[in-house]
Amino acid sequence: MGLRKTHLWDMVGAYPVCTACGSRKIARDALSAWNMATQAWELHSILDGFCCEDCGCTALPAWKLDAEFRRKRIQRLNDAVRHGDPSNATIVVTAGLKAEGEDKLHKIVDAIRCFSDFSEDNDPHGEHDCGAVEHNGEKVFWKIDYFDHALKMHSPDAANPSVTHRVLTLMLASEY
Numbered sequence: 001m002g003l004r005k006t007h008l009w010d011m012v013g014a015y016p017v018c019t020a021c022g023s024r025k026i027a028r029d030a031l032s033a034w035n036m037a038t039q040a041w042e043l044h045s046i047l048d049g050f051c052c053e054d055c056g057c058t059a060l061p062a063w064k065l066d067a068e069f070r071r072k073r074i075q076r077l078n079d080a081v082r083h084g085d086p087s088n089a090t091i092v093v094t095a096g097l098k099a100e101g102e103d104k105l106h107k108i109v110d111a112i113r114c115f116s117d118f119s120e121d122n123d124p125h126g127e128h129d130c131g132a133v134e135h136n137g138e139k140v141f142w143k144i145d146y147f148d149h150a151l152k153m154h155s156p157d158a159a160n161p162s163v164t165h166r167v168l169t170l171m172l173a174s175e176y
């Protein structure tokens with residue numbers, strides 16, 4: 001499974017920085033047009049010129065990713081799937097776990113929904129993307145994978161729900 005190339009500035013959490021002084025305060029040239037209904041000048045089109053508001057440098061900015069912003073977004077999206085939000089998500093239950101019966105499966109799904117005991121140890125990246133719960137002494141793993149909407153490739157940006165289909169897989173520890 002491949003990864004489609006995405007420009008850095010298309011990624012969630014991307015921001016421009018001045019290549020001369022490192023400032024994040026980059027202004028970009030634009031044209032505005034008068035809107036009679038709102039009685040205001042509104043953004044009409046974006047032009048190619050850039051200017052650093054701190055040092056005045058007009059070179060093209062560099063692009064960086066705010067890792068913490070991305071982490072929080074991914075965590076929130078993963079929590080939503082685990083808590084039962086069906087948008088852009090599929091839940092997969094392994095054959096072994098399905099064979100345990102409806103009733104048990106419902107209890108396990110509830111336990112996974114309620115799980116909140118994340119720590120440095122079980123969630124080192126802070127993305128809430130995998131975990132384990134115990135039911136009647138049996139351990140069940142859950143993990144979330146990120147695909148594109150066609151389910152053919154990895155998601156180009158797991159922090160962007162408009163390009164990501166999440167798959168939550170539930171399996172018995174013995175099936176891992």
Ligand SMILES: [Zn+2]
Pocket residue numbers: 018019020021022023052053054055056057
């Ligand atoms: Zn600057």
